[in-house]
Amino acid sequence: MTINEYLKHHKLITDGSFGTYYSEKYQTDDMPENANTSFPERVLEIHSSYIEAGAKLIRTNTFASNTSLLSSDWTTVEKNILAAIKIAKTAIGDKEVFIAGDIGPIPESTPRNSDTDQLSEEYYQIARCFVENGISVLTFETFPDTEHILSAIQRIKKEYPIFIMVQFCVDQFGYSTSGLSAKKLLETVKAMPEIDAIGLNCGVGPGHMAQIYKKVNLNSDKYLISLPNAGYPKRIQSRQLIFDNNCGYFADKLADLSAFGMDILGGCCGTNPAFIKVLSDVLDIEQPTKTTVNLQKAKIETPRKNTGFIYNKDGSLKNKKLIAVELAPPISSNDEKLLEAAHFLQNEDVDVLTFPDSPSGRTRVDSVLMAEKVRRATGMCVMPHICCRDKNAIAMRSLFLGAYINDIHNFLIVTGDPIPSLARQNIKSVFNFDSVGLMQIAKDMNEETFTDMPIAYGGAINQGRRNIDVEIKRIKKKMDTGASFFLTQPVFSKEDADRVRYIKEMTGARILCGIMPLISRKNALFMKNEIAGVTVADTIIERYPEHGSKTEGEAVGVAVSREMIEYTYDFADGYYFSFPFNKVHLLKEIMK
Known part of the structure; x- marks a missing residue:
């Protein structure tokens, strides 16, 4: 038998x-x-x-x-x-x-x-x-x-x-x-x-x-x-x-x-x-005729409207080029400069402000709490980054719930940078899962908890990955898990732009291209040599005067940013600006 x-x-x-x-x-x-x-x-x-x-x-x-x-x-x-x-x-x-x-x-x-x-x-x-x-x-x-x-x-x-x-x-x-x-x-x-x-x-x-x-x-x-x-x-x-x-x-x-x-x-x-x-x-082991089991009344599924900064109020996608601006939370309790930057951006055509989650594994003000303060102060749409490095599944769910009840419904979900090697003796990473795993939690909560107004979340794209097909496979996996938009690493060359274009063609993803206006030769060298995932070509560095003034450095940054926008304008769904030292006034010059 x-x-x-x-x-x-x-x-x-x-x-x-x-x-x-x-x-x-x-x-x-x-x-x-x-x-x-x-x-x-x-x-x-x-x-x-x-x-x-x-x-x-x-x-x-x-x-x-x-x-x-x-x-x-x-x-x-x-x-x-x-x-x-x-x-x-x-x-x-x-x-x-x-x-x-x-x-x-x-x-x-x-x-x-x-x-x-x-x-x-x-x-x-x-x-x-x-x-x-x-x-x-x-x-x-x-x-x-x-x-x-x-x-x-x-x-x-x-x-x-x-x-x-x-x-x-x-x-x-x-x-x-x-x-x-x-x-x-x-x-x-x-x-x-x-x-x-x-x-x-x-x-x-x-x-x-x-x-x-x-x-x-x-x-x-x-x-x-x-x-x-x-x-x-x-x-x-x-x-x-x-x-x-x-x-x-x-x-x-x-x-x-x-x-x-x-x-x-x-x-x-x-x-x-x-x-x-x-x-x-x-136990009575006699098996009755096998029938389907339903221990609760089936819920009637009703269509849900999309939410998030990439959508209109009726749930349709916005057709304009979207603008996201990153504001790095401070390393101390002094948030004066960040709030000044946020208030400046109130008067610009910005769709969402984003806040990284202690990048490079170094402590900064919590991204969700910082986003909530800026939302209350400015009324702008905010999007904290959520990384998987520091919290387990219980804490992640709690974080989504806490953000949700404070009217934060947009998130960028990333795996997160590792903790610096010198700190690892005393500080342990969690990495209960990677970004795809956290997106699955977000998708699960949308289906069970946030049914009336689901949260919107997106992922990161590393167009500089050596094997771009691996990156494309991962992007598709994120899309299958509910990611509705993607932000790229900063684009600093036509080759970078072409790689993002290829990703767009292969996935159909809604992509905001990263734009980082470097403000000096020193700033460019630091980004090239110290920040993982960011590729700054030597030809870009040579455009900055070795002992140039602040005005000269910013002018080069603006010019390069405009070029990158031109390279990507035919396919990009928007732009994700990250300004060194929160120099957000450069946005007005770039977008003239």
Whole structure:
């Protein structure tokens, strides 16, 4: 009997936790996956205990079997997986019990250093190892998002007729560590024909999991999974985590989840064979005819108007050349010069003022707070930059909410500059995700929280990237994640302009070209040698007098800026001005 045939007529009870049970049973902090080759009898004993307790599906002891967590090469990982498969097959013998190849998240370095293609390839190789060795069910569990696994799932399902389960881990408020909601995550996998069963595991106890599911529209033809933790652990002696032995409560809550329409039920952290035994005793496993499930009334989607400085009030795109001006928040509490610049720009044809988020990893006044003060003082449209360096997903969501209630609805989302090397001993980056990940959070909040008036957000373009096709691929990814405009690095040459033109042709993105009026030879040399991502040609530097006056330097800056506007005028949707030392009076000269 296949798992599909079984699920047509039965609820499927899985095993419980392997990791926490292994640690408790054998009083060890060693990774359970190492036991596949060092203590196979332990692994066999745990599998057998779960089967005796009533589990009809056991997961191989391979949650951490990858090159990162095993700190090994692929040959060692493959050996570990093969050993786990052999033990699981021995455990079930001739019993009518299914084996699922268990695949957990592969840890990444900081998002800016992660290799999506490499991670996807390893997920595929792990899946293929299972399937080629007789495992016809795969479970991707405890994932915070789908970024690296979808392509692997599509590849393996195209090659083999297998059953694939995908489970996400969220907190008690329904959000993953990537900042995505259970609703968003489940909507994504519901739309994938390659996936057969979807749901949640780990992260929360059974009561909170039921509450989360009640807030999600589960209309789907896919089988639904609930594998909560036993509850929430207590820390003993500052090190060991202990879960309560609340088998009865756990089983009752899972019976409620079964009544909601869950098809596959079992346990995660803190559960053991005793939990599964009580669950199998109380759960009615007779499966009613599979119907779509809806735990809440479907919301009626109403068209939303676009918002943001690039749109008119009726939601249509503005046809004029847009003008954005960057004002760098001060490094001290003295904001007098910035406010003077903002008041000057009130009388110019400026669409939005932007505020960078501590660029170069050096402390400046918070970009959102600075934007809010300028908005109140001038009434102008403002757009803080938000970078991923300093805040985790919780703080990012809080920031968007706080900005929103203060009528800030425009954001430039960037990955952010790294912290200077000398400061890294005492200051740690967060980089919970990169700019695309943060845009996904913003998109998620637009769909769930800011439905009446969604926020508008854009991204940065580095036209100087050596491989421009990589940059184009990333821009398209940002557009798919809701970015509605892009600001480029400063354009300082016709070659720069041509690269931006090519990006525009290949993506169709709405692009504001960066214009930076350098005010002296010294300023130009500093930008060339000290600021990452900015390319100032020697021919530009030579145009500045070596010992020129302030007036002479500014005149060159204005002339160069006008040339860059001329180079880009045929395709640019607008211009993004960044004035050294907030010398915004130069805008009037440039735009004459």
